[in-house]
Amino acid sequence: METLQAFKDKLAKGEPVYGPFMKTVDAALVECAGHAGFDFVILDMEHGPAGFSDLQHLIRGAEAAGVLPVVRTCDSSETAIGKALDLGAKGVQIPQIQSADQAKAVVKAARYFPKGERGVCRFVRAANYSSTPSGEYFERANEALIILQVEGKQALNRLDGILGVEGADILFVGPYDLSQSLGVPGQVSHPSVVEAVQNITEQAKKAGAVTGVFCDTFEAAALWRSAGIQYLSYSVDVGIFTESCRSIVSNLKK
Numbered sequence: 001m002e003t004l005q006a007f008k009d010k011l012a013k014g015e016p017v018y019g020p021f022m023k024t025v026d027a028a029l030v031e032c033a034g035h036a037g038f039d040f041v042i043l044d045m046e047h048g049p050a051g052f053s054d055l056q057h058l059i060r061g062a063e064a065a066g067v068l069p070v071v072r073t074c075d076s077s078e079t080a081i082g083k084a085l086d087l088g089a090k091g092v093q094i095p096q097i098q099s100a101d102q103a104k105a106v107v108k109a110a111r112y113f114p115k116g117e118r119g120v121c122r123f124v125r126a127a128n129y130s131s132t133p134s135g136e137y138f139e140r141a142n143e144a145l146i147i148l149q150v151e152g153k154q155a156l157n158r159l160d161g162i163l164g165v166e167g168a169d170i171l172f173v174g175p176y177d178l179s180q181s182l183g184v185p186g187q188v189s190h191p192s193v194v195e196a197v198q199n200i201t202e203q204a205k206k207a208g209a210v211t212g213v214f215c216d217t218f219e220a221a222a223l224w225r226s227a228g229i230q231y232l233s234y235s236v237d238v239g240i241f242t243e244s245c246r247s248i249v250s251n252l253k254k
Contacts, residue, residue: 004090004143007039007068011170011210016225021072021214021236023048027061029237034065041067042233045074045084046095052083056125059088070145076102078109078119085110086124091145093172098154100161107167110146112138115167145169147212147231150200151177159200163207170231171204172212173197189220201227 010017019040022030025048033041043050043058050058055071062069070091071084084092094106108116118141123130127137146167151174155162163171175188175197184190197213204211205228212231215221216239221232 004068004145007090007145008169010039011230014230016230016232018221018232018234019067019070020234020240021048022058023050024237025050025054025058027057027064030058030061030067030069031065033237034062034067038067040070040091042093043069043071043089044236045080046072052087055084055089056087059125063088070147072149076106076109081106081109082119085118085141085144086121086126088126089144091147091169093147093149095149095151095174096177097148097150097162098152099158100165103148103162103165103168106148107146107165110144111142111167115142147172149174152181154181156196156200159203160207163204163209168209170210170212171200172231172233173200173214175214194223197224198227201229 007017017039019038019042020033021042021044022033023044024030030041041062043055045055059069068090070093071089072093072095073080073084076094081092092110097103109118110116112118112120122134122137126141147170148162148168149172150159150162175193176186178196179185179187179190179193182192182196184192187193201211210231211229212233213224213229214233215224216235221234225232
């Protein structure tokens with residue numbers, strides 16, 4: 001089983017970790033991803049249809065299959081972050097981070113005292129509905145991953161400040177939104193996008209930060225892995241299923 005500490009140990013050793021975005025509301029597909037050997041899954045509440053009632057079952061599916069559940073929240077609000085963590089997410093990935101102040105607010109919302117000001121409730125799934133001793137729960141809860149997603153020109157211009165925020169674990173680059181902000185929407189292999197991701201990665205390395213990126217081809221995954229990006233999100237569950245179906249149909253019709 002991929003525990004949070006084992007996951008962090010891999011990153012500390014400079015090893016890559018892999019996981020898909022999941023737009024499903026069916027925990028069986030999350031289990032499939034875990035049994036296939038992925039390190040993590042990103043349960044997508046920004047662009048996926050899942051609500052919080054669905055989310056608790058998806059997290060259970062991840063735990064059953066031994067894969068780390070990370071939730072991409074719908075926004076950077078305290079409510080979105082707190083609910084995901086209350087349900088047992090081992091990490092939250094926050095979209096559209098644009099400034100150091102926003103990054104600081106995210107850390108504050110995701111951490112209990114003395115690291116933050118997260119709303120306190122131990123009668124939640126993450127605390128085994130109050131059966132986990134309070135001190136143990138609050139200490140463990142403060143170990144959850146915080147992943148900041150930077151996606152536009154505004155964030156790039158303020159990257160030094162964002163990287164200077166204490167408490168975040170991973171800086172994640174969203175290449176599709178980045179491509180749009182650079183005037184080439186959807187062209188994630190465009191030279192301007194590739195150059196921007198490389199610049200972000202180099203800047204993050206100098207700050208001692210772990211970086212992540214989304215990729216949907218093996219070539220892109222190899223490129224970014226060789227550039228030192230460790231947190232590699234490979235494709236999306238529905239896209240993976242569609243491509244597999246297309247390949248089967250093509251072969252059947254030969």
